[in-house]
Every structure is written in structure tokens, then in C-alpha cells.
Amino acid sequence: MIGLVDCNNFYASCERVFNPRLNKKPIIVLSNNDGCVIARSNESKDLGIKMGEPVFKIKEIIRNNNIHVFSSNFSLYGDLSNRVMNTLKSETKAIEVYSIDEAFLDFKDFIDLDRAIKIKSKVQKWTGIPVSIGISFTKTLSKVANQIAKTKREGVCILDNDTVITRLLSNFPIEKLWGIGKNYTRRLKELNILTALDLREAPTSLLRKNFPVSIIRMQKELKGNMVYDLEILKNRKKSICTSRSFGKEINDFNNLKEAVCNFANNCARKLRQENSVCSKVSIFLMTNRFNLTVAQHNPTITMHFDTPTSDSMEIISATSKALRLIYASGFSYKKAGVVLHEIKSNKQIQMSCFDIPKRKKRNKLMKSIDELNSIMGNNKIRFASQGFNEYWQAKRKKLSPSYTTKYEDILKIKI
């Protein structure tokens, strides 16, 4: 059996762990730059607040209902996510971390309602995060089970009985299935496939004619035949990207350079964490595509490294060279990003004959910088090109303290 553990309203729940006054109060969490709603507590959902809603449109609802608003605090959410996953790993080694707030668990050995409830309580106790657990024969069915678990008081649902599964699937709208987006929903509905059961019972030949193989796989999974196995080994990332929307639009070259150099350094640091190197770096710039009254410019460029590298200095210098090539004055840029690709292990480096001298020394330097920053705080040691101006930083006016990752921010209690 496969279990899907999903944290309930994860970001909103994280805000509550260290601030119990927020229990039973409506909470929303905003995207980078405090633009849109990206998470809601149940109370906010009940007030009719939609996912992705721009915050300026719901100002009145926020004021009238005393909704607690937070900027996204990813260092808090990331840390609590790790704790949830580690708690699950203490129960079973066979776990696939699917996203920041979801994990698939393989219960090859044994699972029943009691054990599932025990796991749920353990996560709640160790981390303060409420989760729901759905369990069934395949990933797709465990997703269905999870949605049903969310409506149950004990937060756990095991689907292992064919009659029950058939009954539930007949009430399960097709658009709520895992992996069915707007486009598929429309096309399936045209064929009168409205529920998960309709999809399961549809003639495979009809699906094959109209849809890609992923839908046929989904049909198999709904029948209880496993297609998607757990991906337990963490694959090396194919690319590493850091991109941000700016707090204020930028047209000045130096401000822009500072931003992309920070992104480049951030990517390089992540690359080193995974013991990887990259052969290419791309950068892109974007103007505000929602404001068609301003001139648009969305350039992108890719640079190559002769020898694959994870050296911040090399990656930063390639990035600023690239920026010089694509930057055009007179545009207001809203967003920029740096992407590293062609990533491989740092053990399989092909040296080029024109490699920089002192490569070993430079690697040592990077290691020391990473170690110092891990102790003293990110970017305590930085490259001059990263600057201190931080004009590019996103707006995060409602940020909660980083209770678990920043020494100055740990919970303070009056006793």
C-alpha cells in the first residue's frame, strides 16, 4: 500500500506553531513581494478567499474579518518541512518527498488505521504540524484517499475495498484528480467523462485516441495497478534556478547587476551543497508583462564554461558579463533570474587544458566561505559584486520571525 501524507494548510500551520494565538483565527500567507494569496487557513477558505487572489482586491475582507496576513517565510517553512519529513523517515525508510508539504510512503510491510493514526499524531507532536494521510494501492488512489481524509475527524483514510473505492470514485469530480489540469478537464468533459469512475471505466481505445499516455497510466492507477513507483533516491537536479520579482522595478544597470550576482551566488552555493558542477549558466530579464503601456524587453542569454564549475567567482563573473550583453537601458525590469544547467557530479569533471590555475585552492576557498556562512548566517561573507544595497529585495512587510533557523529569532517566553 502507498500512503500520501499531506500537511494541512502547511504555510498557515507553520505560522501557528510558534504563535498559538492564531489557532482558529483566519490566516493568509502572501507570495514573494506580498502580491497574491498562496496559502489559507480553513477559516480564511470559509471566508471565500481564493488561492492566488491579489491581496489588493481583498483588502476589505481582510480588515473586516481581522485576517492575519503573513509574508512568506520560507526559512521557517523549509525547516518545519524537513522536520516533518524526518519524523516520517523515523517510521519508514521508504519515503518520497514529493513537495515541501507532501510525501509518499511505502507501506510494503504493514499498515492499518491504528498505525496510520499513530504516524499522524507523531508528526503533530514532534513538529506541531497537522497532517492528513490517505492510503491505497497506487499513488493516484492515495491522492484520492488523502482528499477524503481531510474531511474526516481523525484525518486518515484507507481505501482498500473495491466496492468502497468504486462508490467514492463515482462522486469524485474529474478535475480534482491528481495531474488533471484545466485543459484535460475540458477535453475529458467533452467525452462525457465527468468523474474519476467515468475515467476508470472508459474504453482504453477511446482514451488512447484522444490523450497522451499519461491519462492511460492514470486509468491503470485508478484500477489499482501501480504505474508510478516511489522515487526514493534523490536524483541530481537537472537545473538550479534562482529568480525573483523585484520589490520595485529596476532600470539602473548597477542595481540590476547586484541582483543577478546575488542570484548567481545563491545558485552556486546550492550547486556546491549537492556536490555538483555545471557547464552552463543562463540569465533572463523580464519587464512587467501585465503593464502593456510600458515598453517590453525579455532577453535571455546562456554562457558556457570550458571546465564544469561550482566556483562562485567564475559563475558570478560569467553572469555579469552576460548581463552586460543583454541589458538595454530605458526599460524597467520587474524580474530577473539565473539558471545553472548541464549539472553533474563534481567527481566527473573533464578538465579543459585552459583551466584556471589554482583550481584546488579556489575550491578550498569556496568550502571555507560556505562553512563560515553556515555558522554566521547566509551572505555574511559575500563577494563585492553582491553589494549591500539590496534595492532588488522583495517586499516582505509581514514577515514572522525565523524561530528555528535564526538565533536572534528564537521564541521568547515571559515566564
Add this chain to the structure above:
Amino acid sequence: MTIKSSKKNKNPHTTIHNGVVKKTISIPYFEEGVSAGFPSPAENFMGEEIDLNNILINNPTSTYYVRVFGDSMRGAGIISGDLLIVDRSLEITKNCIVVAHIDGEFTVKRIKKTKKKMYLVAENQTYRDIEITEEMNFELFGVVTHSIHQFT
């Protein structure tokens, strides 16, 4: 810096370290540097280090830090400004010190159980015991395992 263990609070076992409690800092136990020609008799004992993380933190996944202000737990050796190590995975035992919240407010107190009732007890006579009742919105955060007090 002293590390007090709340388990043995009546007679606090005090050890003095001049180290900092941080992720990867450990204090070398033996130092190398013996003159050439003669093998060090300590060689077989090298590589052992005292790592405060291993000693103070049993379960990193469920361990959190909090800083406390106030004098209600002075008798237990928790002084205003101390850093507490809190383990959420531990079960409440008789007389353990806990972090809990009552009606949305965090507090740190000792648990006292009688046959029928449970109390949160301060370690300072000027504070009254708090009885935990059904109507209260009481929730346990975790069990305090250590208090770290900084002198300089």
C-alpha cells in the same frame, strides 16, 4: 557557561565548558604535535571529541530552542535570559518542566500531578499554582531538557 540538566535539578550537576553550542563546532579532546621519531602514546585515543550537540540533543528533529524572561522558575535554576532546550517528542513525566500554552500564551512551568488534578507550578513562592482545567485551552509544546546560562 553552565549546562544544567533539569532531570537532576535538586542537586544540579554543573559542568563548565568554554565552548559555544553551534552546529559543527566541537572541542578537540587530544591534540597532535609530537616531535618526530617517537610514536605518540596517545595515538590510539585520537579522533575523539566532545560534541555538545550529541550530549544535549537526543532527537534533533523534535528539538527546539526558546529564550525565557522572568523569575518564576528561579528555584529550578532557570534564570531570566536563559536558553532552554525543548524536546517535543518526550512524554510528560512526574515533575518534568514543560513549555506549554494556555489560552494562546506560552509559559514554562513544572508539571505536578495529583490523583485527579494536574497543575503547572512555578519555582518561586510569589507565584500561585495554576490548575489545568477542562475549559482551559491548554496545549503542551514540549519538555524542557536543559537550560543554558551564560555568565560572560
